[in-house]
Amino acid sequence: MNFLITTDNEYKNELNLNHIRFKEFNLYFDNGWQVYDNRIKKGTTNNYCEIIYINDLKINHNTMRDFGLWYNQKTCTNIFELENYLPVDGEITYNNGWHITYKEGFYKTTDKIFNTDQAVDFIKDILLDNTKDFVSKNNKELVVFENNGIDSLLSRSVLDFLGVDYKIYKIEKLKYTPLQKQLVKKYYGFNQIQLFEAPTCIITGFYGDEYLLRNPGYIQSLIRDEKIDLVEIFEKTESCYMKDFFNKTYLDKCKKITKQTKQKVKEMICNDIQVWHIDNTFVFSPFKDKRFLELLNCDLDTTISQVTDGTISKKLIKYFNPELSKKIDKSKNSIVPYWFD
Numbered sequence: 001m002n003f004l005i006t007t008d009n010e011y012k013n014e015l016n017l018n019h020i021r022f023k024e025f026n027l028y029f030d031n032g033w034q035v036y037d038n039r040i041k042k043g044t045t046n047n048y049c050e051i052i053y054i055n056d057l058k059i060n061h062n063t064m065r066d067f068g069l070w071y072n073q074k075t076c077t078n079i080f081e082l083e084n085y086l087p088v089d090g091e092i093t094y095n096n097g098w099h100i101t102y103k104e105g106f107y108k109t110t111d112k113i114f115n116t117d118q119a120v121d122f123i124k125d126i127l128l129d130n131t132k133d134f135v136s137k138n139n140k141e142l143v144v145f146e147n148n149g150i151d152s153l154l155s156r157s158v159l160d161f162l163g164v165d166y167k168i169y170k171i172e173k174l175k176y177t178p179l180q181k182q183l184v185k186k187y188y189g190f191n192q193i194q195l196f197e198a199p200t201c202i203i204t205g206f207y208g209d210e211y212l213l214r215n216p217g218y219i220q221s222l223i224r225d226e227k228i229d230l231v232e233i234f235e236k237t238e239s240c241y242m243k244d245f246f247n248k249t250y251l252d253k254c255k256k257i258t259k260q261t262k263q264k265v266k267e268m269i270c271n272d273i274q275v276w277h278i279d280n281t282f283v284f285s286p287f288k289d290k291r292f293l294e295l296l297n298c299d300l301d302t303t304i305s306q307v308t309d310g311t312i313s314k315k316l317i318k319y320f321n322p323e324l325s326k327k328i329d330k331s332k333n334s335i336v337p338y339w340f341d
Contacts, residue, residue, distance in 0.1 A: 189275025
């Protein structure tokens with residue numbers, strides 16, 4: 001789901017993308033799009049893009065746009081950085097120049113407080129809702145990579161609960177295409193994507209940390225004050241699912257993080273973009289859903305137990321498929337995948 005739209009007729013197509021013209025526009029795009037007379041479209045139910053040209057040019061997408069978007073005077077693309085970045089609550093059209101609008105109330109949530117059991121029920125319903133909708137409209141082969149991370153297993157457990165067929169795939173040592181090499185420079189998720197020749201959808205755990213209260217940076221930004229410090233909480237916790245990962249990746253970061261407003265944390269989460277469809281490889285995650293921003297209202301005990309030990313996520317896996325609970329790694333990212341560079 002990669003594209004570049006430009007009025008620059010001198011643009012060099014170094015990534016060897018597909019190319020068509022919409023009147024004054026050169027439109028470059030990767031494989032896997034449906035091409036019509038005045039539009040192209042690609043994606044899944046909760047992660048799609050449509051570029052349409054009638055009287056003006058519009059880029060339509062799902063509410064939670066799942067790809068970065070950059071623009072300058074002549075060009076708009078999600079492949080590499082340009083002068084201006086468009087946050088996910090922004091929309092862009094072209095009519096004698098690019099025009100930006102923002103969705104009012106995009107980050108708005110209620111003030112309802114969740115305890116652990118309420119959070120489990122809340123998440124359960126959304127995961128089922130998203131997965132059912134995706135499966136009902138999917139026509140691609142479904143693949144789950146061999147992965148015992150808590151988010152990947154939770155995505156997989158929902159499929160099991162619904163009786164959905166999928167293949168378990170052992171990811172190969174990655175051989176990057178020029179496009180993937182470009183994307184992985186900024187978006188780490190493309191370092192975990194196996195490209196397939198035939199249209200294939202990977203069921204992933206992407207965004208589980210961010211939307212389900214397990215990203216230590218965001219939680220530190222949310223709860224830190226003169227009395228509460230996630231660094232001290234992890235120091236006092238002898239053993240938990242996130243401890244080794246926290247010490248290796250987030251300890252120094254969290255020491256420098258100051259408290260942010262809940263609004264700011266919502267913006268950081270929603271604009272934390274990781275991966276999207278590339279060529280004939282599609283990606284489904286049930287976690288990237290704006291409704292999950294409500295979880296920032298969880299009570300402190302629930303928030304701490306989730307960010308340290310994944311308590312909520314473990315309860316959900318046990319509900320959807322108890323057998324997968326036995327596969328959960330004792331520690332997050334304790335083993336570097338063999339296929340990483």
